[in-house]
Amino acid sequence: MTRITPLLERNERFAGDYTPVALGQPAAQTVIVTCLDHRVDPALFLGLRLGDAPVIRNAGGRVTEAVIDDVAYLAFLAEQVFAGQLDDNRLFEVAIIHHTQCGTSFLADAGFRQQAAAVTGVAEATLAAEAVADPHATVKADVGRLLSSPRLSPKVSVSGHVYEIETGRVSTVLDARRP
Numbered sequence: 001m002t003r004i005t006p007l008l009e010r011n012e013r014f015a016g017d018y019t020p021v022a023l024g025q026p027a028a029q030t031v032i033v034t035c036l037d038h039r040v041d042p043a044l045f046l047g048l049r050l051g052d053a054p055v056i057r058n059a060g061g062r063v064t065e066a067v068i069d070d071v072a073y074l075a076f077l078a079e080q081v082f083a084g085q086l087d088d089n090r091l092f093e094v095a096i097i098h099h100t101q102c103g104t105s106f107l108a109d110a111g112f113r114q115q116a117a118a119v120t121g122v123a124e125a126t127l128a129a130e131a132v133a134d135p136h137a138t139v140k141a142d143v144g145r146l147l148s149s150p151r152l153s154p155k156v157s158v159s160g161h162v163y164e165i166e167t168g169r170v171s172t173v174l175d176a177r178r179p
Contacts, residue, residue, distance in 0.1 A: 021051035025082045026092070028053040031074060033142075034097040035061040035104075035132075039165055042097065046170070060104040060132040061097060063142035068149050075153035091155040093176050096142050098135035099163040107131035135162045139173050147179045154179055 027049075032042045036057040042048055043055075056070055071094055078091045106112045108131045117124045132138045139160035146158050160174035 023081075024051075025078070025085060026053050027051055029090075029092045031056065031071065031092055031094045032097060033057075033061055033063065033067055033071075033094060034163070035059065035099055035102060037099065037103060039101075040097075040099050040163060045163060045168060060102055060130050060138070061099070061142075062104075062130050062132070062138070063096060063145045064130075068146065068151055071146065071156065072149075072151040072153070075156050079153070079155070089155055090157065091153060093157045093159060094146060095159050095161060096139055096146070097161045097163050097170065098132050098139040098142070099165055100135055101165045102132040102135065104131050105133040108133045136173055143174050143177075147177065149179075152179050 030053045032046070032048075032053050032055045034040055034042055034055065034057055036059055040061075042053075046053075048055075054074060056067055058064060058067065075091050082091075107116060107127045113124050113127050113131075116122070116127055120127075139162055143158050143160040146152055152158075155178075157176040157178045158174075159172065159176040161170050161172050163170050
């Protein structure tokens with residue numbers, strides 16, 4: 001038995017009641033960008049169900065080039081597939097959600113960052129830029145980064161939020177805006 005065995009058993013129970021969701025516009029018309037931290041599950045804290053919203057997760061929930069690539073592709077796909085179904089010429093909102101007690105906050109420490117760079121091969125400057133020591137500040141920076149990308153469709157809006165590990169609440173830092 002491996003560590004994934006209990007999870008595969010849970011999958012069997014899930015599959016027993018599973019009803020596939022047809023390809024269509026996500027019900028919430030929102031794309032979530034958040035951290036990969038195991039304490040941060042947007043399906044739980046936002047009450048998402050299958051088919052509600054795509055979720056992009058990475059360390060810190062930061063807006064990286066890969067996230068910009070994914071959002072640009074999702075906007076292209078939505079425009080191509082759902083063009084006749086769009087209201088007000090809007091595709092979707094990207095909700096960037098950082099959180100308190102983020103493990104990337106350790107990257108603010110020079111010694112820790114130097115060790116992480118040596119082990120991962122990622123440049124120290126890159127790691128320093130990805131630290132989420134103050135999620136209210138970093139979510140603002142990431143909203144600005146995505147909004148300023150020339151690859152972001154003007155039909156996509158972006159908002160910024162912070163999930164508090166201590167309370168389970170999400171607060172809005174920046175309301176949705178378009179480029």
